Every structure is written in structure tokens, then in C-alpha cells.
Amino acid sequence: MGADEDAGVVLDLLWNGLGRPQRGPRRQLTVEQLVDAAMQVAEQDGVRALSMRRVAARLGVGAATLYTYVPNRAALLALMADTSIGRVPLPHTRPGGWRERTEAWAVEEMAGFREHPWLVEIDDSRFVGPHAFAWTDSAIRVFDGTGLDHAAALTVVQAVSGHVRGHVPLVIAEDRAREWTDPDGRSWRSAQEAFLATRGPEPGRFPAIEAMAGPPTAVAAFEAGLAWLLDGVELRISGARPPRAGTA
Amino acid sequence: MGADEDAGVVLDLLWNGLGRPQRGPRRQLTVEQLVDAAMQVAEQDGVRALSMRRVAARLGVGAATLYTYVPNRAALLALMADTSIGRVPLPHTRPGGWRERTEAWAVEEMAGFREHPWLVEIDDSRFVGPHAFAWTDSAIRVFDGTGLDHAAALTVVQAVSGHVRGHVPLVIAEDRAREWTDPDGRSWRSAQEAFLATRGPEPGRFPAIEAMAGPPTAVAAFEAGLAWLLDGVELRISGARPPRAGTA
DNA sequence: CCAATACTCCGTACACTGTTCGAGCAGGCC
């Protein structure tokens, strides 16, 4: 982690914005406009295609200009991420008990990632912005009255959130594969299956996989896993012991 | 997903290797050497710093040479990922029942990611190689005798695997933050906390977070979540109903 | 009212990146 003395600068930008200067010419843009433009580019062509030059071009300014608004590209991405979190409804304002609310935000978080896949590509979670703070605070409060203290509640929130984040790449890969077709009009899945059938493993090498009729989709695995996870949390809250089932 | 007509080429490379040519000069290297060198670079400086030129330099060949072994950088990364999976012990060879074995590979997978953080940065799961296949086959067989069919077993495997993958970035960020110190010798956490105390949110804005004595570490959240998830799976296997605890 | 100052804007430049092209040449096949 080399040149991270900007840590304070980035955090300051996230929490307090730019602050208006005393001298010099008036600014042509706002940070919000900059972040908006960057989000549009990312929405169109993904984070990989988000270059400073391209964002600048969309705003009609020179590339170097952006560096008077934002110290570097990473900071811009951090701003984009926190802005996105701010657009999501707060968990504790949802209807229902802790389970309904938690399940609701988890499912909607997944839906959000599927709708805006570029969010996945921003994985730098070092900078915690105000919207992330507010969201976490709200998610913790969902467990008020369950007997869990705040630390335990945060543990649940992190576990569920981690569950979502872990499944997102698989679900998105599945989404993309569905859309993809090769020059002959075959889907990704059928293309891959065709390959595996002809030039892949010899039959009998992977019996368990072969014997599987319809492999579960990534979405199904996500939803089943979420239900199991929440079942486990429910056990924890009710204080019951898990049933120690068949250790076959 | 533009120029993916190489899909077959990449899969062929993963499953069947290069195949020896009939004419021309002898090859200077093997794909294994190439992948090894790339993994060394990634181990040292991460995937971002893994450039074709740098790998080539380490092998003492020209950069363009690599393209006769591998169609592009993405394929090289896919080979690295599958090779890594091949170095992990197969789940069904571990001791214990389904729960012990599943917990064991989940914990070890997390440990592996922490030891080799570059693995996280390879997120392209489109190409399924032979080692990934073998691992999945083995993980499914762990549930033989539990009553779950293969599809349900794979769902559990995907859920647990997703749980691990989702927590990895947070755990790694925490690891890095622990190592990091600013010019004044302060840790990342204390630097961030110092900032939040002085220029962060005004007191009382986030009551739930403020009232939390020791926030849980990412590792703790991972392990607690894993236990809950497995509790839920245990309910599913034993056929019991979850206890529908307090919907406060 | 004028200069000093602090600030925005941005052309240019540097050190990189992945990948393609084409020349040169090695070596197995007919």
C-alpha cells in the first residue's frame, strides 16, 4: 500500500465534499456531475472502459482537469460506489420483521448488482463513505428487539452481505452467458457443453457431475443459501440448538 | 462479450494442453513454466502488475513469444486459476462427516485466499477447467448418504463457496489494513478512526454504530456466518422445520 | 485601483499496457 497518504484526502472528499475555494476562477463542474458522468460511462461499457480521458470528453473538458476535482481514478470509483449505496432504500424502513427485511435487502442488493454489473468491479472497500455508514447503521437497527446486541447484529449483516457478494459474480456470469451467442447462434452454455462432450473429459471421470440431471442455476443456489443462512440466524436468535443431523 | 470465438481455443488449452506440433523448431518453454512464472509475478506484486512483458522477461524470452503458448492474457489467468485449484486437497478425501469436511474446505479456502491474495483478483469464472471440475465432483460426493441428491448437494457447495468468496475481500482488506502504517506510524484503522472522529459525521447521526463497543472483525463474521449457514443446511438434511423465532 | 496570489484549466509528455505484424530462421517431412 504505497502512496496512501491521500487517505485523508479521499475520506475528506467523501465526507465533506470539495469545499469552496477563495481565489481563482469559478469551477466549471461539480463533483456530482463528474461522478454522474463516470457512472454513465461505467453503465454503458463497464469499469474497465472507464478512462479519465473518456469521462472528461463526455463532460467537454480536458483530461487533466478532472484531477482538480478528484485526486485519482481510485477516489472517483470510491465516490461512485458510495453514491450508489445512497440510492438504495434503508433496511430499517422496510416492512416486516428482521427476517423479511433482511431477506428483502439481500434480494434487492442482488438485483441491483445484476442491473448495474459495473458495481461488482469496484471492489476497493477501504474507504467508508457517509452513505455506507448510514446503510450499515440502518441494517443493524433491523435487529433491535431480537436480543442480539449491535455487534452480533453487525455480524449477521456482514454474513448476509458477504453471501450476496459471493454469489454475484456467478449470477452475472450466468446472465452474460445467457445473452452470449457464438457466430453460429449457439449459446455459451451449449457451446461449452458441446466442447466438453467432444474434447472434454472422458466419460466416467466425474461421476457425480455426470449423474446430475439439471444442474442448479446460480440464482437458485443464492436463494437456497440465503434461506439456510437465515434459518441458522433464526436458530441463534431463538437460542435453540441445531439438530446435529446425519454425520454420514 | 465481443471476440469470444477463442472460447473453444481456451477450453482446449485448459483440457488438452498445447499438443505437440509436427514441424518447426523445438519450443523453448512449456505452458507449465509460463503459468508458473506468471504465478510468481502475481504472488509478488498482484494481478494488476502481471504484464505479459514482465512474465516474458522473467522467462528470458520476448513478450510476443508468449502468444504462441497462450492466446491472450485472460487465458493465462484462467490457466493460473485452474492450476491453483489443482493444488488444493479434494473435499471427499478429508476426514469426518459432511459438516466437518465442508467446514474444513471452506476454512482452508479462506486461508488460501489470504495467503495468495492475487487469486481473488481473477474473477473470470467463465472457463471451467479440469481441476475445477474434479474439485466440484469431489465436493458433491461429500454429501453421499445424506439423502440430498447431486443437484441439491451442488447447491450447498455453491452456497458455501459463495459465502467464502463474499467474505474474502473484506478479510483481505482487514489483513492489509493491519500491515499498513502511515508516515507517522499509525495504522490504517487508527488513521481512519482519527479522521472520522475529527472530520467525519457529527455525533448522534449513526447511533447504532456509535453504541458498538468492539466491532466484529471480518474473520469473525465469516466464521459465524459459516456456522449459521451449515446449521441451516443441517436443518434441511434432517428435515426439521426452522423455529420461526421472534419476528420483532 | 492595482498587484500579488491562489486557483482552475489543459496541452504535452512519460512510462506503461495488450496485442499484431512481419521478418528471420530452425528443423521435421517428403
Added chain:
DNA sequence: GGCCTGCTCGAACAGTGTACGGAGTATTGG
């Protein structure tokens, strides 16, 4: 023995993030 495949790799292309320094502008101190 010759042919021709196919490995090797210098050079080039179109990009990238970001530092630098000059030009111009608004505010403030004198």
C-alpha cells in the same frame, strides 16, 4: 536436399493513469 511449417521476437499501434508547467481568472491585501 529442399520445402514449408511454425517458433521467436523487434517494432509499432492505440490505448492507459497521471505529473508538470504555462496561461488565464477571480479575489483579496495594500
